[in-house]
Amino acid sequence: MADWESIDLANPTEEHRMLREMIRDFVREEVEPQALEYDREEKFNLDLFRKLGEYGLLGISVSEEYGGSGMDATAVAIVNEELSYSDPGFCLAYLAHAQLMVNNLAHNGNAAQKSRILPKVCSGEWVGCMAMSEPGYGTDVLGMQTTADQNSDGDWVINGRKMWITNGSIDEDGTPADICWLYARTGTDAKGRAEVTTFLVEKGMAGFSVGQKIYDKTGMRASNTAELVFDDCVVPAENVVGAPGESMIHMMRNLELERIGLAAMGLGIARRSLAAMNQYASEREAFGQEIRDFGQIQRHIGESWAEYRAMRAYVYDTARNTDLAKSGNRLDTDGVKLFGTTAAKNIADRAIQVMGGYGYVGEYTVERLWRDAKLLEIGGGTLESHQKNITRDLSRSPEAIEE
Numbered sequence: 001m002a003d004w005e006s007i008d009l010a011n012p013t014e015e016h017r018m019l020r021e022m023i024r025d026f027v028r029e030e031v032e033p034q035a036l037e038y039d040r041e042e043k044f045n046l047d048l049f050r051k052l053g054e055y056g057l058l059g060i061s062v063s064e065e066y067g068g069s070g071m072d073a074t075a076v077a078i079v080n081e082e083l084s085y086s087d088p089g090f091c092l093a094y095l096a097h098a099q100l101m102v103n104n105l106a107h108n109g110n111a112a113q114k115s116r117i118l119p120k121v122c123s124g125e126w127v128g129c130m131a132m133s134e135p136g137y138g139t140d141v142l143g144m145q146t147t148a149d150q151n152s153d154g155d156w157v158i159n160g161r162k163m164w165i166t167n168g169s170i171d172e173d174g175t176p177a178d179i180c181w182l183y184a185r186t187g188t189d190a191k192g193r194a195e196v197t198t199f200l201v202e203k204g205m206a207g208f209s210v211g212q213k214i215y216d217k218t219g220m221r222a223s224n225t226a227e228l229v230f231d232d233c234v235v236p237a238e239n240v241v242g243a244p245g246e247s248m249i250h251m252m253r254n255l256e257l258e259r260i261g262l263a264a265m266g267l268g269i270a271r272r273s274l275a276a277m278n279q280y281a282s283e284r285e286a287f288g289q290e291i292r293d294f295g296q297i298q299r300h301i302g303e304s305w306a307e308y309r310a311m312r313a314y315v316y317d318t319a320r321n322t323d324l325a326k327s328g329n330r331l332d333t334d335g336v337k338l339f340g341t342t343a344a345k346n347i348a349d350r351a352i353q354v355m356g357g358y359g360y361v362g363e364y365t366v367e368r369l370w371r372d373a374k375l376l377e378i379g380g381g382t383l384e385s386h387q388k389n390i391t392r393d394l395s396r397s398p399e400a401i402e403e
């Protein structure tokens with residue numbers, strides 16, 4: 001551990017640092033110029049999304065033999081942070097594909113599924129989504145009502161609706177994602193909770209369609225959110241992931257990466273908001289002096305800096321301690337999302353406040369970041385679900401506090 005004092009948690013290796021630099025260039029040149037327009041028009045930029053494949057980002061955590069980049073949770077956090085500095089909505093579409101669908105398949109699929117599907121989703125030829133939530137069941141996920149029954153041919157027949165699915169529709173014409181990582185109920189335990197199975201549902205399978213694209217979201221408008229319909233949808237047995245009824249393990253494991261990913265998005269929002277308010281506080285004068293001379297403005301900037309730095313340390317420390325092939329980091333993945341998402345929203349809020357009327361209009365970016373930040377407190381687990389999980393885990397493992 002010769003150089004432990006010089007380690008930057010956010011850029012622990014040269015490879016991570018180079019990744020960050022590459023994405024910063026890409027974001028400046030390609031993401032930033034389109035962000036405001038796609039938010040205003042509530043459109044998903046599919047062409048730009050496919051470019052992420054050329055940069056090896058769509059399969060960032062997939063091994064190279066399947067067309068991925070073979071990187072870790074820290075790399076995932078770096079990509080999300082940098083994309084969200086400019087366009088969290090676009091980043092959410094990226095997260096749904098690369099972290100919710102592709103990473104899940106890479107770690108839980110069998111060899112045949114991985115070799116057939118991963119190269120297509122890593123290149124961007126196919127867009128993926130993950131469907132867990134339903135109109136009546138979100139946090140209470142094991143109440144899900146979407147069912148799958150095996151018929152006499154061995155195929156599975158799926159019925160139900162999924163709600164709020166990012167990338168569920170890839171355009172305005174109701175074209176579904178090319179591949180959907182679907183959780184469905186294939187049994188019921190003694191407490192009435194779902195026994196969950198994962199199905200790889202592909203575009204064109206009979207009975208799989210988009211119910212509606214959901215418009216008029218508060219934020220994350222550059223990602224498409226859709227309701228998906230499964231109406232006697234027939235899925236062959238080879239598209240079942242793992243053993244029927246045993247998908248809770250990969251659902252929980254993948255949620256850990258999702259939570260780091262969402263917290264890292266908050267970090268990008270926080271950094272951009274802080275930079276904007278800091279710059280503006282020197283440019284704007286009132287009562288004959290820079291507004292940064294006012295104590296109340298100093299409080300906005302000072303508190304935002306401290307929270308941003310705390311988020312950065314917690315996000316990258318949690319990422320460093322997360323092995324994508326295993327679960328077991330729930331306490332901190334819940335913790336970092338609980339802290340980082342509200343901190344991001346508050347920092348964006350302060351940026352608007354510091355910038356006054358200018359902060360309130362789209363051209364100055366921070367109002368969009370503020371709207372986007374709110375979703376981070378809901379998607380991938382609500383704040384309340386993190387509070388519940390943390391409290392339960394600390395009752396089981398109080399020693400975690402003393403470590």
Ligand SMILES: Cc1cc2nc3c(=O)[nH]c(=O)nc-3n(C[C@H](O)[C@H](O)[C@H](O)COP(=O)(O)OP(=O)(O)OC[C@H]3O[C@@H](n4cnc5c(N)ncnc54)[C@H](O)[C@@H]3O)c2cc1C
Pocket residue numbers: 096129130131132133135136137138139140163164165166167217220225375378379380381382383384385388
């Ligand atoms: C833009 C967007 C994109 C999304 N993308 C996806 C996606 O790609 N895939 C997907 O599957 N889902 C997705 N979601 C769904 C998201 O994960 C859910 O919205 C979230 O899990 C909350 O579920 P819910 O909306 O049904 O709220 P509910 O679970 O009904 O919660 C309502 C309120 O009750 C509280 N509550 C519920 N249970 C408890 C409890 N036990 N204790 C205390 N409070 C509780 C909640 O915290 C919340 O405040 C997305 C949502 C949005 C808005």
